[in-house]
Amino acid sequence: MNPGHIKKKIEEHNIRWIQLHFTDLFGRLRALHVSAEQFLEDTIWKNGIGFDGSSVGFSDVEKSDMIAIPDPSSFLILPHEEGEARVVADIRETPQKKFNGDPRTILKRALTIAARQGFDMVAISPEMEFYLLDEHTGTSQGINKKKGYFVPPPLDDAKEYRKELSELLIKSGYTVKYHHHETGKNQHEVEVFRLNAVGAADFCIYFKYLARELAFTYDLKITFMPKPFSNDAGNGMHAHIALYKKGVNAFYDEDDEYNLSQTARYFIGGILEHARGIAAIANPTVNSYKRLIPNFEAPIYVAWAKRNRSSLIRIPARKNIDVEIRNADPAANPYFLYAAFIHAGLDGIKKKIVYEPVEKNIYGMSAEELKHLNIERLPTNLMEALEELEKDTVIKKAIGKETAELFIDKKTREWNEYMTEVTDSDYLFYFNC
Secondary structure: OOHHHHHHHHHHOOOOEEEEEEEOOOOOEEEEEEEHHHHOOOHHHHHOEEEEHHHHOOOOHHHOEEEEEEOHHHOEEOOOOOOEEEEEEEEEOOOOOEOOOOHHHHHHHHHHHHHHOOOOEEEEEEEEEEEEEOOOOOOOOOOOOOOOOOOOOOOOOOHHHHHHHHHHHHHOOOOEEEEEEOOOOOEEEEEEOOEEHHHHHHHHHHHHHHHHHHHHHOOOEEEOOOOOOOOOOOOOOOEEEEEEEOOEEOOEOOOOOOOEOHHHHHHHHHHHHOHHHHHHHHOOOOHHHHOOOOOOOOOOEEOEEOOOOOOOEEOOOOOOOOEEEOOOOOOOOHHHHHHHHHHHHHHHHHHOOOOOOOOOOHHHOOHHHHHHOOOEEOOOOHHHHHHHHHHOHHHHHHHOHHHHHHHHHHHHHHHHHHHHOOOHHHHHHHOOO
16 A cells, blocks of 8 residues: 555545554554644655654664654554554654664564565464453453363353454454464463564554453453463464465475475474574563463473474464464564564574474473483573573574664663562562571
């Protein structure tokens, strides 16, 4: 969609306000409401809208002037609002100079590198998990913890919410694959069909925005927190990914026992080789590592298999093959995450990195078996993950050296602040020691 088409849409649908969306360093949504009259002027598409980059963590105060340039292809009429639309912005230092720390620009840069290697599309299908809570009466009263997978109504008492959310997504131009109650009590999932990588990252941000807006109208609380309850399932943000060449899935080989091409196997090898470095991006909070523990279906081991859910990567049973990477959670910045996946996978293809599949339940393996099979564990806390990211030159390059250093610095401060807090658990275990 170009600016001319958007002008027509604005006039036809009586759009009065445009929400200009972009994300900060940590993938948090930032929004600016601009009158439709401004978007009817040609200058906004070229010159954008200025803002204070230091206030969103992009820069220091002495070089804080930045510009949000709307991307016409991202325009959509908001289905839950009257007379409002949304456009996603790319961030620049000047109208002509890209800002290298802009998450969306970083992902576009990764796609350019993939295109140079012949991959004209990176297709990603995100899975979004979340909890819905009613602070007055509670929800899903008949469901036990970790027993909610695919429960039907009336036990699944949030069906109407998910249905309306899915219908709003469809009106927004997304093709919803399905929605259902997830494993945790009060936990839910919506999955959409594949999108191009930038569109998939845009979707993740839009999904969280729309889901929160709708939850407010239902008088429900919603959380995408990785591990909101200690004894129940955590929220994941799995990603199904495949590379395409001239419209053909480069990961598919009908003659292979796994239906995987050698390109796919090398790509998997690259992801696993850099998995510990990617963890800081995929699981970027202290709370994230409370999800990555045994017996809650979240992967903790660096391995792959066809259907083995104890591994980091699995290959779903479908003809249009893709690679499902399972450790990321909704706290991740999806632009950084997908850029890291692309760079890691391309590194695997370049270096012909191969890992053999592990079909046995890894949770049940002894330390000797894990060592014999060279199966590493993902980092067990945020600080360990940040140290791995610091050492991984490929993943640091994926998001840019300066951006990576800024991310590591801010997240290290977060870790240090967390470590100074005295919690109820400290009193429980140590007060009378």
